[in-house]
Amino acid sequence: MWTAPANPVTAVSWGSAVADLEELYREIILDHYRSPRNRGELPVPPAHRVEGFNPLCGDEVVVTMLVDDGVLTDIKIAGSGCSISQSSASLMSAAVKGKPVEEVEALVRTFKGMMSIHEATLGEPPGTDDERSRAAASAPEAAASGPDGAEAEEGAEAPDPALGDLSTLGELAALQGVVKFPVRIKCATLSWNALAQGLRELEAAHG
Amino acid sequence: MAVDMSTEEHQPPGISDRAAVARTATKNTLAEPPECRPLDVEVLRKDFPLLSQVVNGHPVVYLDSAASGLQPRAVLAAMDRYYETTHANVHRGVYATAEEATHLYEGARARVGRFIGARDPGREIVFTKNATEALNLVAQSWGRRNLARGDVVVLTEMEHHSNLVPWLALAEERDLELRYIPVDGQGRLDLSTLDRLLDGARVLAVSAMSNVLGTINPVQELAAAAHDNGAIVIADGAQSVPHTPVDVGLLGADFLAFSAHKLYGPTGIGVLWGRAELLEDMPPFLCGGGMILDVRLDRFVPAEPPARFEAGTPPIAEAVGFAAAIDYLSGIGMERVRAHERALTADALEAIEESLGADCRIFGPPAGNDRGGVISLAYRDVHPHDVAQVLDQFGICVRPGHHCAKPLMRKLGVPATARASIGVYNDLGDIEALIGALKEVGRLFG
Numbered sequence: 001m002w003t004a005p006a007n008p009v010t011a012v013s014w015g016s017a018v019a020d021l022e023e024l025y026r027e028i029i030l031d032h033y034r035s036p037r038n039r040g041e042l043p044v045p046p047a048h049r050v051e052g053f054n055p056l057c058g059d060e061v062v063v064t065m066l067v068d069d070g071v072l073t074d075i076k077i078a079g080s081g082c083s084i085s086q087s088s089a090s091l092m093s094a095a096v097k098g099k100p101v102e103e104v105e106a107l108v109r110t111f112k113g114m115m116s117i118h119e120a121t122l123g124e125p126p127g128t129d130d131e132r133s134r135a136a137a138s139a140p141e142a143a144a145s146g147p148d149g150a151e152a153e154e155g156a157e158a159p160d161p162a163l164g165d166l167s168t169l170g171e172l173a174a175l176q177g178v179v180k181f182p183v184r185i186k187c188a189t190l191s192w193n194a195l196a197q198g199l200r201e202l203e204a205a206h207g
Numbered sequence: 208m209a210v211d212m213s214t215e216e217h218q219p220p221g222i223s224d225r226a227a228v229a230r231t232a233t234k235n236t237l238a239e240p241p242e243c244r245p246l247d248v249e250v251l252r253k254d255f256p257l258l259s260q261v262v263n264g265h266p267v268v269y270l271d272s273a274a275s276g277l278q279p280r281a282v283l284a285a286m287d288r289y290y291e292t293t294h295a296n297v298h299r300g301v302y303a304t305a306e307e308a309t310h311l312y313e314g315a316r317a318r319v320g321r322f323i324g325a326r327d328p329g330r331e332i333v334f335t336k337n338a339t340e341a342l343n344l345v346a347q348s349w350g351r352r353n354l355a356r357g358d359v360v361v362l363t364e365m366e367h368h369s370n371l372v373p374w375l376a377l378a379e380e381r382d383l384e385l386r387y388i389p390v391d392g393q394g395r396l397d398l399s400t401l402d403r404l405l406d407g408a409r410v411l412a413v414s415a416m417s418n419v420l421g422t423i424n425p426v427q428e429l430a431a432a433a434h435d436n437g438a439i440v441i442a443d444g445a446q447s448v449p450h451t452p453v454d455v456g457l458l459g460a461d462f463l464a465f466s467a468h469k470l471y472g473p474t475g476i477g478v479l480w481g482r483a484e485l486l487e488d489m490p491p492f493l494c495g496g497g498m499i500l501d502v503r504l505d506r507f508v509p510a511e512p513p514a515r516f517e518a519g520t521p522p523i524a525e526a527v528g529f530a531a532a533i534d535y536l537s538g539i540g541m542e543r544v545r546a547h548e549r550a551l552t553a554d555a556l557e558a559i560e561e562s563l564g565a566d567c568r569i570f571g572p573p574a575g576n577d578r579g580g581v582i583s584l585a586y587r588d589v590h591p592h593d594v595a596q597v598l599d600q601f602g603i604c605v606r607p608g609h610h611c612a613k614p615l616m617r618k619l620g621v622p623a624t625a626r627a628s629i630g631v632y633n634d635l636g637d638i639e640a641l642i643g644a645l646k647e648v649g650r651l652f653g
Contacts, residue, residue: 017263017600018647024596025651057592058609058622080622082592083652181596 023177024184025083028091033083038093040076042066047074048202052194054186059085063194067202072096072104077191084175084184089191091172101199108196110168114176115185243543245550248634254279254535255632265602268640272630273418273446273581274606276471278532285531286473286524297523298497298514312523315530316513322533323444323463324454325480333479333486333513334521338445339369341464341479342412344516345441346373348489349462350410356382359408361438363388363396363424364618365417368611370443370464374412388413390618394420394571401432408438415447415458419610419624420571421552421581423447430459439485445469449630450548450579452541455480467525471631472532476525479516486512493518539631548580548629555582555629555638562642566649570619580629583610586645589652591625597651598625601644 041049042064052061059081066074075097077089092111096104178188252258255277260267269277295305297312313329320328335341350373354360360374364387378385386404391397394417405411411433416423430440442460447453449470455463462485466477491498491509495518500508509515536544553574559567559582570583586594591607598605605627609616616623627641 017265020263021597021600021647021651025593030652057607058613058616059592082590084593184592184596187592 020177020180024181026174026177028171028174029083029087032087032090032094036077036086036090038076038090038097039078041078042074042076047076048198050194050198050201052079052190052197054081054085054190056186057082059187059190061085061089061191061194063089063191063198065195065198065202067101067199070102071098071100073098075195081190082184082187084178085187085190088175088178088188091175092191092195095170095172096195104195105199107168107172108192108199111172111175111192112189114169114173115179115189243540243546246539246543246547246631248547248632251539252632254281256280256283258632262602262604263600268601268603268637270627270629270633270637270641271604271606272449272469272633273610273626273628275468275474276449276630277632278471278473278528279535281535282472282528282531286528289524289527294524296520308523311530312521312526315526318530318533319478320480322537323448323480324456326456327483330483330512331480331486333481333516334526335464335477335479335516336475336522337468337477338443338464338466339477341462341466341477342370342441342443343373344479344492345412345462345464345481346377348492348516349439349485350374350377351381352488352490354381354383354409357384358410359384359386360410360412361386361388361404361408361433362412363414364390365394365396365420365422365612365615366412366414367418367443367445368613369445370412370414370441371614374410390420390615393573394422395577396422396424396429398425398429401429405433405436405438408433408436410441411438412441412443414443414445415453415463416444416450416579416581417571417612417615418446418581419583419612419615419626421579421583421628422572423451423577423579425577427457427459430461434459446579446581449536451545461485467529467532470529470532471535473522473525473528476522476529481512483512486516489515491515491518495519497521536631544631547631548633549574549576549578551629551633551635551638552578552580552582554635555580555627558635558638559584559642559645563645567645570624580633581626582628583624583626585621585624586648587652589648591623593652594625594645594648597648598641598644601640601647603641603644605641 041062044064047064047066049062049064052063053059059079061077061079061081064076065072075093077093095107099107175188178184257277258267258269289311293304293307293311295302295308297305297309299305316332316334317328320332325331333341333344335344354377358381360378360383362371362374362385374385377383386408388401388404389397411429413424413426413429415426426442433440439462440460441462441464442458444453444463444465446469448465453463461482463480464477468474489512498510498515498518500510556569556574559569566587568585571581572578585591595605595607605625607625608623610624610626
């Protein structure tokens with residue numbers, strides 16, 4: 001039967017592959033994936049409902065939210081998808097529930113800032129993470145021309161995660177490992193984009 | 208090229224008897240493969256530069272040939288040589304290089320035609336951008352000329368979106384009736400209601416081999432039944448032509464679509480083979496330069512096929528690379544390619560079952576004559592996206608997703624699958640690496 005190769009070089013890379021994976025799939029992420037918080041849908045109305053969809057992998061998220069007097073009093077998450085999209089949605093719901101909308105919006109910005117530098121540099125020639133961070137930080141116009149213009153622009157305005165204070169993210173910082181896997185960033189931000197869209201729609205509706 | 212091109216022992220005596228026995232025994236038209244000299248995969252792998260790449264610290268294990276095949280050095284060299292020595296636009300210039308480019312382009316058409324047994328490649332082989340464009344060409348050109356409100360188009364539940372959405376779009380425009388041959392529990396077409404489905408049909412469009420299930424469909428049998436009902440038959444050969452011997456004379460279809468890049472050639476070129484008499488009656492699809500006989504300010508006269516369907520500068524270098532890929536595969540022999548992949552698929556299915564048991568659910572029919580090397584799987588209840596992510600960390604290239612077959616995913620009751628697919632360069636070592644990494648998925652997700 002096949003086992004991890006004995007060749008030392010390959011054995012080291014096997015070990016580092018496992019280490020990278022363990023960083024991506026931290027225990028807290030797997031916990032939220034297995035036991036998602038705030039699962040379900042709130043009745044509409046009075047709640048507001050937004051669907052998020054990732055056509056690439058078929059992930060779906062339904063965010064229902066209740067805003068009362070400037071406070072996000074309740075939120076529920078439905079849908080299906082991979083561990084990253086589902087745990088990110090669960091962590092998000094736990095982090096924003098009961099918070100003033102302004103604080104929620106700030107958290108959305110910080111979270112997307114943590115995710116956005118790598119998103120903005122997708123499609124650029126490969127380099128080290130440091131090189132890419134420096135390039136993105138020093139050239140916001142280049143970042144804005146990335147594959148997802150709107151998102152990249154938003155990211156360029158957000159605080160540089162390399163310098164920014166991620167402590168406000170609390171448990172959400174566990175999702176930091178995702179930035180090493182650019183394809184998965186869309187999974188992690190799926191529910192956040194839906195939440196941001198919902199808040200924008202509510203704001204537009206109620207002035 | 209490192210492949211031994213000799214074809215001796217290619218067809219040992221007694222093959223036709225065995226094939227006849229197999230046909231009777233399985234009651235389908237898919238013949239038992241002849242015994243072929245096995246491929247020397249170790250040697251053959253050296254022809255594919257990408258296989259010596261290291262991904263995430265691991266030698267690449269490429270199991271995504273159903274999405275796109277890798278290119279042997281011969282294909283890359285042919286395209287380089289073309290650009291370095293012969294590049295010019297085709298069908299126009301009178302200078303020597305332009306004539307040579309035209310010669311190479313038309314030569315590629317002839318070789319592609321011969322590869323699938325076309326009688327008259329110069330009239331029957333249309334170069335397109337890819338298989339998708341070839342299928343759209345038939346729906347838009349033949350379909351719009353011939354189909355009207357209420358006409359019936361028969362498809363299957365396992366079609367790739369490229370052989371489904373063009374018909375959905377035309378059905379919406381023309382108010383056509385679409386019917387579907389169902390897929391049974393083993394991932395084969397359920398032909399029990401075929402007569403009723405084909406009754407009054409004008410078109411049968413069917414995948415010759417499923418890109419999700421690996422099922423090799425009995426196109427010959429389906430085509431005969433469709434023709435009895437007066438329908439034309441379109442076969443999507445995107446998966447079958449690169450992996451099985453295909454002869455349009457035997458296949459029975461009226462159109463066959465496939466692409467070069469799944470056949471170890473370059474991206475950007477595909478093929479529509481069609482019966483000459485059908486192509487001649489079809490209006491142009493895309494219009495512009497190169498597809499006309501005469502143009503005035505109030506009308507135009509289209510050229511004869513295939514030029515009628517090749518508007519604009521065609522993919523010339525790609526055609527040259529395509530021909531080199533065909534030569535490469537012909538050098539191996541498609542019977543040997545199929546025998547290798549059939550045996551490896553059987554070994555892979557067995558090894559996965561033995562090592563992972565109930566943790567791994569495999570979609571599609573069991574190993575056999577009607578099973579190609581596409582292995583879609585679900586590992587426990589881990590999302591395929593997560594499965595593929597873990598595999599990638601070990602340099603293993605598989606594809607998670609719906610594989611452009613969303614109706615089939617719904618039928619299978621899954622949002623997506625993780626798909627490992629086999630090419631000429633794969634061997635059991637690749638499958639063992641896959642199994643080892645799948646165990647890592649199990650460890651991580653516990």
